[in-house]
Amino acid sequence: MHLLPRFDYYEPRDVAEACKLLSQFKASAKVIAGGTDILVNMKKGLIAPEYLVGIGKIPGISEIEPVDGGVSIGSNLIIEKLVEFDLIKKKFAMLSKAASVLGSPLVRNRATIGGNIVNARPAADLPPALIAMGARVKLKSRRQEREISLDRFFKGPGVTVIRPGEVLTQIVIDGPPPFTGGDYIKLMHRRSLEIAIVAVASRITLDGPDGIVTDAKIILSSVAPRAVHAVRAEKALIGEKPTEKLFEHAAKIASNECRPIDDIRGSARYRCDMVEVLAKRTLRGAFVEAREQ
Amino acid sequence: MKRLITLVVNKKACEIAVEPNRTVAQVLREDLGLLGTKIGCGMGDCGACTVLLDGRPVNSCLVLAVQVNGREIETIEGVSNGKDLHPVQKAFVEHGAIQCGFCTPGMVLSAKTLLEKNSSPSEPEIRKALSGNLCRCTGYQKIVEAVRQAAEMMKK
Helix, strand or coil: CCCCCCCCEECCCCHHHHHHHHHHHHHEEEEEECCCCCHHHHHHHCCCCCEECCCCCCCCCCCEEEEEEEEEEECCCCCCCHHHHHHHHHHCCCHHHHHHHCCCHHHHHEEHHHHHHHHCCCCHHHHHHHCCCCCEEECCCCCEEEEEEEEEEEEEEEEEECCCEEEEEEEECCCCCEEEEEEEEECCCCCCCCCCCCCEEEEEECCCCCCCEEEEEEECCCCCCCCCCCCHHHHHHHHCCHHHHHHHHHHHHHHHHHCCEEEECHHHHHHHHHHHHHHHHHHHHHHHHHHCC | CEEEEEECCEEEEEEEEEEEEEEEHHHHHHHHHCCCCCCCCCCCCCCCCEEEEEEEEHHHHHHHHHHHHHCCCHHHHHHHCCCCHHHHHHHHHCCCCCCCCCCHHHHHHHHHHHHHCCCCCCHHHHCCCCCCCCCCCCHHHHHHHHHHHCCCCCCC
């Protein structure tokens, strides 16, 4: 049986106390929320923090709240609630879809949105959808609070801009503009408990039900150290009339914009080909949703 | 240093002193003698350690005992009323959905949670709800059939 190494456990009552503990213990402490990543890594012996700071009892960081047409999501909210909540299902369907394919039902009942972000795994399920929706994260420390776009949050595998003593408290997503739609597709060998071979999140905004594309986001995941924009493909869409031909053209560009690696889940070549397929399918899905809005 | 935690297990209040590095699965088995909760992979992959935490199925091998202070847990021992089997358990027995039995407690808890939310699940819904619970014996078919029958039994 895999046993956990010894550590000391703290359960702060508010964010300020959590920040105080984290700045006091520095690198010897880790935050634990759902624990579905950190406890596995500790059992494998990959990390052995001296202190765990449990944020489960902090009030105000486990809720979904509508804010000015958008939404503010507490970092300690479990993944399954993103799947269940009507507001997310209706207005941010892409996020709900991404949440529904994360891990297994048992994992989704423990894992949190904040954990899926701060762990910064290159194949994490929520960041591509969140980046496509222009999400921002609130980081609190003892002295200040800052809000940063998720686009600028990830630096590489396991590395983010979070400073020692900072806690991610909220994820903020603005309400989508009219005629905006999105889609997320994760390609995997199995339907559950699986890490993406490739995943793509796309979002487009039209200037009317039959109008041109005014904004486009295509986020590619599992093909780089972090989720990346297919910048040239996004540019190719803007100002154009959305047609099947345009989506095929943009998808082809996207497949040339990624630099994946060969690994156990798939070869680099296969991944590039699948980026093209998934980009096309997510753009189609996004278009259908955008026209309905 | 040990921490004193209070929690409700199968509707009974308990007070236990635990080291922070012990999981709910360990405490249920070793301190409370509830051996129905199995520890398979210990990494959150197999679902043998499934328990209901405030009504939601979770991998108890990936939850620290100190994290469930003040919360409610239901294990396989709390599923039947003490005399009769729960309809899900009955259907598992009748359909031969149990072979070695190691995954059964987790399967039953995940299936029961599904049927309490959705009284007539489709086959894909059943398979999705059980997708965190691995079985190496049955090939899943008999388990899916058992859950279907349990749904019918629970409607009556």
